[in-house]
Amino acid sequence: MNLKSIFLTAVISGIWLSQGHAQTNIFPATGNVGIGMTNPVYQIDVRKASENNLWEKIVQYTVSDAPNESLTIANGTAINGRFIPWIQASRTYNDDFALGIGASVPETSDVGIMPMVRFDARRSSGPLVNRPLFSWGSYESNYMTMNAKGNLGIGTDNPQQKLSVKGKIQAEEIKVTTTATEWPDYVFEEDYQLNSLKELETFVKSNKHLPDMPTAKEVEQDGVQLGEMIKKLLKNNEELTLHVISLQKQIDELKKESK
Numbered sequence: 001m002n003l004k005s006i007f008l009t010a011v012i013s014g015i016w017l018s019q020g021h022a023q024t025n026i027f028p029a030t031g032n033v034g035i036g037m038t039n040p041v042y043q044i045d046v047r048k049a050s051e052n053n054l055w056e057k058i059v060q061y062t063v064s065d066a067p068n069e070s071l072t073i074a075n076g077t078a079i080n081g082r083f084i085p086w087i088q089a090s091r092t093y094n095d096d097f098a099l100g101i102g103a104s105v106p107e108t109s110d111v112g113i114m115p116m117v118r119f120d121a122r123r124s125s126g127p128l129v130n131r132p133l134f135s136w137g138s139y140e141s142n143y144m145t146m147n148a149k150g151n152l153g154i155g156t157d158n159p160q161q162k163l164s165v166k167g168k169i170q171a172e173e174i175k176v177t178t179t180a181t182e183w184p185d186y187v188f189e190e191d192y193q194l195n196s197l198k199e200l201e202t203f204v205k206s207n208k209h210l211p212d213m214p215t216a217k218e219v220e221q222d223g224v225q226l227g228e229m230i231k232k233l234l235k236n237n238e239e240l241t242l243h244v245i246s247l248q249k250q251i252d253e254l255k256k257e258s259k
Contacts (some may be wrong), residue, residue, distance in 0.1 A: 132157075176227040184235035187242070194242055210236050 026034040032173040034040030127148065136144040145153045153159030188191060195203075195211070203211055212232050214224065245249035 070182060174226070176230065178227050178231065184231055184238055187235060187238040194239060197243055200243075212236070 020129045025036070028034070028039055028040065030040070032040035034044060035044070035046045037045060044080065063149045065141060067231075105114035123221050130148060132145050132147045133150075135142050142157050143154070145159065147153070151162055151164065153164045153166075156164050158164075187194075200211070208217055212235065214222075
């Protein structure tokens, strides 16, 4: 046996039987690589000898001078590829699992502001400005998008509000909140200046809609704010209620006079 053969045998034996059989690394004729096991099924097959510690590290990838770098599996051009991003996890106070993707390790107790799962899209210099944070779709068609401002769009790629939906919404209940001072109970105050029915008639003939209500063209262009529209409708309804009460009083007086 020549010197090269002896050296190669020693290297292979050292890899296979490293650390007194404490770890088995094998390179069989199939071309599969086995780490921690003797019969690799996949091209790279890594297995632990024991599961006593479920939080033990199996593979660690570290770039000391670039902590935000990711593990990349690139294509032939070495430009685009598949990335294993900055993923961190922690063991919580009751042995549950917390996961952070692009974010700090989630908090390890049930007290705090960090969620159990957190996604954090960012640039190296700060938060995203123009690109969306997340996008869900199928075959290059987006169904739901969250932009850099945190606005969520369903059926639209450009949400302008915290929730923008292009399409119909079905719900069992929708709750709209407002302040007490804006709710039109003030219509029933003694000092409220109620327009007469004659003034209301003049306004309707001139504008073709009730006071304080948007025109049909405005609704078509800008839509309506649900909470604001409810308040305006209620205000008109309360004013009409006052007119009905006043008319009923006049009717009662006429009945008395006719007797």
